[in-house]
Amino acid sequence: MVEILEDTERRLMVNIPQDLSNDDFSRYLIDRMHQLEERNHLIREQNHKIVAEKRYAESQKLKFERELRTIKSELEKLKTTPLIVGTIVEVLENGKLVVRSSTGPQFVVGLSQFIKESELEPGTQVAMNQQTLAVISVLPTSRSHLVRGVEVIESLDVEYSDIGGLEDQIRELREAVELPLTRPELFTRIGIDPPKGVMLYGPPGTGKTMLAKAVSHQTSATFLRLVGSELVQKYIGEGARMVRELFKLAKDKAPSIIFIDELDSIGAKRYDGATAGDREVQRTLMQLLAEMDGFNPRGDVRLLAATNRLDILDPALLRPGRFDRFIEVTPPNNEARVQILKIHTRNMNLSKDVDFNYLAKLTEGTSGSGLKAIATEAGMFAIRNEKDCVEVDDLINAIKKVVGEKDSSSSVSENMFA
């Protein structure tokens, strides 16, 4: 810019030739004027361009400043010390709180003035400063990470028709679990409470988990499913809290069905002289008992559990008013074995001369899961021999393989259920 101005000035200062006539001089002046106007025009244009450039640079500057600010605040966030998670035990009158940190000990601490008093309740989870342990914020409790993921959202792909035999069990299960949810008025009319908890028990591989999955597939109620051992947590009180939250979630999502698989992992008999770990499992069990007492049987939360060690379960779990409907899932009889074999071979390319009755006789004492293994094994034999379909001798070989394996270990499992 400055250069351009200097250049113009120099041109203006150019010595005017002295020896010009008047005409020439006026022509010279006009000429000069034109030149200068052109020059002026050019300078204006350049000025416009430079102003635009300046504006762009300014906006760029703003943008970079903003970016700098976000990066700085991100850096701050990354550098801040972590907060400790604790649980409120008691709200004291002087405005202080008794909290238990997740590692165990309890503290009396102050709290931030931005926390609403209504949010402070015993049992609420809070975040605390690491040094002073002052409560900084209240954590949302409605869905803790503990029980997240227990809700079955996609329906499981097992239907009642996939289960061989067990007709009586299916009927009983539907009466005890589905009916109170779908037609509660039947129970009100007769004046009885439907069974609170239904227990499926029986030897391994007989279809207990499968029955529960079929219930979840059939019903439109929310299905909450977890395995008993998930309730065993590292820290004291966590298991009990998980049980409490599970029931709360079930109530919020009602109508709902809670299914606890392998209940024996927390429901084993309590005994004296247990280790600290055992005592924690017992506390979880007691919370479960308390929750079962707490919910209204005509309400729309049903409880379903499965175990294969009914004999070791705590008697308190099994008394009337808790798990009071027992459904024994028995190993399949001859007829059921025929059905189960048909179910597991229905997608297979079978040769026409397969006689299921004969196969069922050969597999006396085999469980549902054993029969499934036989079907898969027979398919493997057919593949190995590059056949187009599964023939009788493949099935017989598979039975020999699976049942033979079982025989060597059967003495162990027989003892378990004796």
Ligand SMILES: Nc1ncnc2c1ncn2[C@@H]1O[C@H](COP(=O)(O)OP(=O)(O)OP(=O)(O)O)[C@@H](O)[C@H]1O
């Ligand atoms: N009655 C049945 N009809 C069809 N398939 C069955 C039946 N029983 C068992 N099966 C087969 O065996 C598999 C295992 O069954 P499931 O998981 O229900 O056993 P479980 O009774 O829960 O055993 P566990 O007590 O060891 O948990 C199923 O996936 C299924 O393929």
Ligand SMILES: [Mg+2]
């Ligand atoms: Mg199971």
